[in-house]
Amino acid sequence: MIVIGGGVIGAATGYHLAKLGRKVLLLERDFPCAGSTGRCIGGIRAQFTHDLSIRVMLESVKMFSELEEELGRGVDWHQGGYLFLAFDEARERAFKEAIAVQRRYGLWVDYVGVRDCVRLVPGLDTRGLRGGAYCPTDGQADPFKVTYGYLAGIKRLGGTVMTGTEVVKVNTRGDRVVSVTTRRGDEHHAPVVLNAAGPWAAEVGRLAGVEIPVEPDRHESLVTEAVERMFEPMLVDYRADGCYFVQHIGTGHFVGCYTPEKLVPGLDTGVSDEFITEMPRRMVRLVPRLRGVKVLRQWSGSYEMSPDGNPVCGPTPVEGFYVSGGMSGHGFMFGPAVARLMAELIDCGEPHLALDQFALDRDYGRREAMK
Ligand SMILES: Cc1cc2nc3c(=O)[nH]c(=O)nc-3n(C[C@H](O)[C@H](O)[C@H](O)COP(=O)(O)OP(=O)(O)OC[C@H]3O[C@@H](n4cnc5c(N)ncnc54)[C@H](O)[C@@H]3O)c2cc1C
Numbered sequence: 001m002i003v004i005g006g007g008v009i010g011a012a013t014g015y016h017l018a019k020l021g022r023k024v025l026l027l028e029r030d031f032p033c034a035g036s037t038g039r040c041i042g043g044i045r046a047q048f049t050h051d052l053s054i055r056v057m058l059e060s061v062k063m064f065s066e067l068e069e070e071l072g073r074g075v076d077w078h079q080g081g082y083l084f085l086a087f088d089e090a091r092e093r094a095f096k097e098a099i100a101v102q103r104r105y106g107l108w109v110d111y112v113g114v115r116d117c118v119r120l121v122p123g124l125d126t127r128g129l130r131g132g133a134y135c136p137t138d139g140q141a142d143p144f145k146v147t148y149g150y151l152a153g154i155k156r157l158g159g160t161v162m163t164g165t166e167v168v169k170v171n172t173r174g175d176r177v178v179s180v181t182t183r184r185g186d187e188h189h190a191p192v193v194l195n196a197a198g199p200w201a202a203e204v205g206r207l208a209g210v211e212i213p214v215e216p217d218r219h220e221s222l223v224t225e226a227v228e229r230m231f232e233p234m235l236v237d238y239r240a241d242g243c244y245f246v247q248h249i250g251t252g253h254f255v256g257c258y259t260p261e262k263l264v265p266g267l268d269t270g271v272s273d274e275f276i277t278e279m280p281r282r283m284v285r286l287v288p289r290l291r292g293v294k295v296l297r298q299w300s301g302s303y304e305m306s307p308d309g310n311p312v313c314g315p316t317p318v319e320g321f322y323v324s325g326g327m328s329g330h331g332f333m334f335g336p337a338v339a340r341l342m343a344e345l346i347d348c349g350e351p352h353l354a355l356d357q358f359a360l361d362r363d364y365g366r367r368e369a370m371k
Contacts, residue, residue, distance in 0.1 A: 010196030012339030024159035039301025080232030201325030
């Protein structure tokens with residue numbers, strides 16, 4: 001079978017298919033992690049509001065915790081938790097409601113008071129703070145190490161990974177997929193083709209005449225110099241001028257992002273003065289002792305948004321042509337579990353956890369909180 005895309009989703013799904021005995025050919029236009037995966041900051045959490053996302057992420061967190069053993073190499077997995085801060089009553093209420101749902105699925109998560117927030121993040125500025133939603137089992141890992149680990153696994157299991165190989169045609173006979181053609185003009189035949197093209201999922205879908213409702217928008221990020229360890233959780237501030245950031249445990253660098261109020265649609269991966277001015281201000285406002293820590297670099301990448309902010313995973317109207325995309329900014333963390341479920345779906349039609357709520361032909365409704 002053929003996987004289009006060498007980001008975390010394509011690599012992980014290819015790996016699980018190879019484990020199930022499928023002969024995998026993964027085709028990547030540029031190089032591994034050239035898309036969103038190489039621009040991601042590596043956060044992993046199970047604190048969601050959508051029930052399938054919670055269940056998938058409970059599996060993913062467990063898989064991350066076992067990944068070094070599974071792949072036979074380090075992935076810098078660290079369980080430092082996520083702390084979502086509440087600065088108003090509505091947010092506090094929303095977190096408490098979400099926690100009630102998350103606990104029903106067995107997630108270890110609590111609403112903690114201001115004193116506990118400061119214990120978790122020494123030096124946190126508590127002005128206006130009411131408390132926070134804290135899950136100690138959330139964490140972080142290295143997107144490059146994870147993706148390269150899966151790709152090595154595909155090769156170890158007899159599969160092939162071709163980089164610098166762009167798919168320009170998805171060929172069908174009747175209503176079923178039969179092959180793909182690359183820009184070099186080579187044709188590769190397979191009865192199953194997976195579209196794991198991340199922000200380019202809609203583009204690759206159109207090669208097969210399938211509409212995939214995934215639209216990219218730009219998200220900027222920065223990394224600071226390495227400093228001594230200050231705190232472990234990913235800190236998330238959902239205010240209109242909020243941000244989220246974490247200290248990488250292995251290296252001491254802080255990495256962080258915010259969602260711009262005015263979205264920048266499209267595949268542009270430029271950077272802005274606004275971000276590099278605003279982001280440090282927002283970080284220092286939350287944790288004043290970060291003042292003076294130098295920013296090393298800024299960059300941007302694409303979130304691959306679906307209309308409701310949930311993944312788009314499953315079959316398409318073209319038989320044998322599948323999609324796993326629309327991760328809406330959470331593809332790294334979803335990667336391991338979604339990949340195993342998609343591999344099971346492709347292999348035998350029935351994953352151990354039904355993915356219907358992520359189906360391409362679902363009613364997309366509206367976007368929820370805690371996305
Ligand atoms: C700034 C930033 C921070 C983020 N932080 C987090 C985070 O903390 N946690 C988290 O879970 N997620 C995070 N994300 C989101 C995450 O990076 C993505 O959801 C995830 O990487 C998507 O993986 P993917 O494999 O679907 O896509 P990609 O990594 O984009 O891979 C798709 C690949 O397909 C290839 N491709 C495209 N078209 C073709 C073609 N025609 N032929 C062959 N190959 C093709 C591309 O070259 C690309 O390598 C972040 C994203 C950004 C931008």
